[in-house]
Structures are given as structure tokens and as C-alpha cells.
Amino acid sequence: MANNELLPYKIDHLTATDGIDFVTCKNAAFVHIHSLDEHISKEMKHPAKLNGFFVMFCASGEVTLSVHMSEITLTDNTLLVAPTSVLTFKNCKNCELYIAAFNSDFAADMNIDLKMIMPIISSLHSQYIVHKIEKATMINEIHRSFDALYKEYSQPASDNDNLGIFREMFIRHMYAGMIYRVCEFIATTNSINTKPTPKDRSSDYFKLLTNLLHEYYKTERSVEFYADKMNLTPKHLSRVIRNYSGKSVHQWIDEYVVLEIKNLLKYSDMSIQQISYELNFPNPSFMGQYFKRITGKTPGEYRKEV
Numbered sequence: 001m002a003n004n005e006l007l008p009y010k011i012d013h014l015t016a017t018d019g020i021d022f023v024t025c026k027n028a029a030f031v032h033i034h035s036l037d038e039h040i041s042k043e044m045k046h047p048a049k050l051n052g053f054f055v056m057f058c059a060s061g062e063v064t065l066s067v068h069m070s071e072i073t074l075t076d077n078t079l080l081v082a083p084t085s086v087l088t089f090k091n092c093k094n095c096e097l098y099i100a101a102f103n104s105d106f107a108a109d110m111n112i113d114l115k116m117i118m119p120i121i122s123s124l125h126s127q128y129i130v131h132k133i134e135k136a137t138m139i140n141e142i143h144r145s146f147d148a149l150y151k152e153y154s155q156p157a158s159d160n161d162n163l164g165i166f167r168e169m170f171i172r173h174m175y176a177g178m179i180y181r182v183c184e185f186i187a188t189t190n191s192i193n194t195k196p197t198p199k200d201r202s203s204d205y206f207k208l209l210t211n212l213l214h215e216y217y218k219t220e221r222s223v224e225f226y227a228d229k230m231n232l233t234p235k236h237l238s239r240v241i242r243n244y245s246g247k248s249v250h251q252w253i254d255e256y257v258v259l260e261i262k263n264l265l266k267y268s269d270m271s272i273q274q275i276s277y278e279l280n281f282p283n284p285s286f287m288g289q290y291f292k293r294i295t296g297k298t299p300g301e302y303r304k305e306v
Contacts, residue, residue, distance in 0.1 A: 007031065007101055008048045008267035025171045027052075027106035036063055036095040044089045046266045046306055047259040052103035055182055056080040061095035067128055069210055069255065074130070081182060082128035084214075086259045100178060110176040202244040205230065209241060209249070213256045219280050221257065223249045258294050261287070265303045272299045 007029045019034040036044075047066075058074035065072060066088040067080070074080055074095075212229055220226070226249065227237040234249075241249050257279065264275045273284045281287035284299075291299050 007050060007099070008263065023171060025168050025175065027109065028100075028102040028172065028175045030100045030175070031098070033095075033097045033099075036061075036089070036092045036097050040089045040092055047086050047088045047262045048267055049084065049086050049260070049263045050101055051084050052101050052106075053081070053083055054099060054101040055178075056082075057098040059096040059098065061093050063092040063095040063097060064090045066090065069213075069252065070128075072128075072130060075132070077133045079131050079133060079182075080128060085128070086256075086263060088259070100175070102175060102179065106172075106175070110172060202240050205232075205237070205240050206244050209237075209252065213253065217253070217256045217260065218278070221253050223253075226253075254294050258291065261291055261299065262302065265299055266306045272303075275299070 021032040023030040056074065056079070058076060058078045058080075060076045062073060062075045065074070067082055067085050069086075071090070072080070208230055209226060212226055216225070216229075223234045223238060227234040230237060232240075238249050241247070241252065245252070247255075260279065261275060264270055264278070265272075268275075270278065272288070276284040276287040279287065281290065288298050288300075291297070291302070295302065297305075
């Protein structure tokens with residue numbers, strides 16, 4: 001997987017503006033945004049899929065974003081850990097943000113002990129983790145871990161191939177160390193409960209629905225399909241989801257599909273016809289009608305605007 005697929009934002013557009021640093025290596029990417037405000041208005045306000053596990057650290061300020069189809073707000077010294085998700089930045093107030101992303105190939109290449117961290121990784125398939133860091137010592141540790149990457153390695157690699165290989169490997173090992181550091185932090189702060197606790201069944205149903213949507217949205221768009229997968233009647237599933245979220249199952253299905261269409265229109269070079277086939281629409285005209293019914297714009301109009 002290329003880094004431009006891991007972080008879909010058009011890096012050349014972002015780096016053309018002061019206040020952003022990138023460090024990339026094979027199957028992993030890191031970005032430090034000194035001030036998020038103008039980047040949201042220009043490049044990051046559109047839905048984008050981050051194809052891998054990602055960690056965000058809001059160092060200061062406040063940012064509101066949609067992740068895993070839920071809206072959350074990060075404030076200063078807040079850590080977010082999440083799996084692959086369509087991400088949309090909505091607004092911010094003087095926000096400084098760090099984003100580190102990696103995929104499973106990176107973990108395999110670096111021989112990361114997945115058995116040891118599996119309880120944490122597994123939990124991320126059904127939820128995201130948000131934790132407010134209170135201890136000053138921990139805040140300083142996280143700052144140092146992130147700063148060590150971008151301050152030293154945001155500059156271009158040497159033209160010397162041998163030096164470039166050493167640089168690449170050093171960055172990859174620093175990333176691996178950061179993964180262990182984040183897992184250690186989550187474990188020691190009890191962000192994940194290891195003991196069973198009573199749960200609201202509506203919340204469980206909603207999480208299961210979003211997980212199923214992530215897996216089947218390209219081919220399945222009927223309430224009956226998802227209800228059957230959850231061993232519920234369509235009527236019962238519809239009632240539970242609407243009472244819990246304020247939206248119907250149909251609305252959640254449409255939102256998930258439209259977010260993916262927007263992501264591909266903005267960040268891919270696929271034609272509208274290719275996108276319609278990728279998402280299993282009968283033809284581009286049908287996808288265009290579907291997209292316009294929900295957004296008020298045709299796919300072509302949306303692509304021109306972004």
C-alpha cells in the first residue's frame with residue numbers, strides 16, 4: 001500500500017503551505033500540523049478514508065471531526081486511536097495536531113508482536129479510543145515521541161542510496177517504538193476495560209451495524225440484509241437504531257456510501273464510471289441519481305467544487 005493510500009490527502013497541496021511537516025516510510029506515514037484551521041478550509045474538510053490504524057494527538061486547541069460515523073471533539077492533550085475509517089474534519093479552534101498512521105503490512109514487516117498487543121488492536125475493530133491525558137509527565141513523553149520523528153526526519157532524504165536505506169530503517173524502527181508506546185499508554189491508563197461491564201444493547205447494535213457497513217457497503221444496501229446478519233427483524237433494527245442515533249438504518253447506509261463516493265471523487269483519479277463500478281452501482285447514471293438525491297449535487301458537480 002502506498003503512503004498516498006494510507007493518508008489520502010494530497011500531500012503536495014498541504015506541503016505547499018507553511019505549518020506542516022511530513023515523515024513517511026514504507027506502509028507508514030506521519031504528519032504534524034502546526035495550525036489546522038486553514039488546512040481544514042482548503043484540503044481536509046472533505047471525507048477521506050485513512051486506510052490503516054491511526055493515532056491522533058491533539059496537542060493544543062480544539063478540533064471536531066467525524067470518525068467511524070460518529071462526531072467527536074478533541075481538546076488539548078487528547079489522544080485518539082482508531083482503525084480504518086472515513087474521516088472528516090469539521091471545525092477547529094487554534095488546533096495543533098499530530099497524526100501517525102500504519103497498516104498491517106508495516107506491523108508484519110517490523111515483526112511487531114501482534115499477540116501481545118492483540119487485545120488492544122482487536123478492540124479497535126469495533127470502536128475508537130479517546131483519552132484525555134491528565135498527567136504532565138505523560139504529556140511530555142508523548143510530545144517527545146512525536147517530536148523525535150518530525151523534527152529530525154521531516155527533511156528530504158540524502159541522495160546517497162546507502163544513507164537513504166539507513167534513514168528509512170531508522171524511521172521504521174522509531175514508528176514501531178511509537179506503536180508500543182501508545183499501546184503501553186492505553187493499557188496503563190485503562191482506556192480499554194479488560195473486565196466485562198454492563199453495556200447498553202442499543203450501543204452494541206449500533207457498533208455492530210457500523211462494522212457490518214464497513215464490510216459490506218459496496219454490495220449491500222438493504223435494511224433486510226443487515227438485520228439478518230444481526231439476527232434481528234428489519235422493524236426491530238430500524239426502531240433500535242433510530243431511537244439510539246436519531247437516524248434510520250437507510251440514512252446510515254446512504255451516509256456511509258456517500259462518504260466513500262466523496263472520498264473517491266476528491267482523492268482518487270478514478271473516473272465517475274469507475275467509481276460507480278467500484279461501488280457496484282448498475283451504471284454511472286444510477287449512482288449520479290443516488291448521489292444527487294442525498295447531496296443535491298451530481299458527482300461531476302461535486303468533483304469540480306473540490
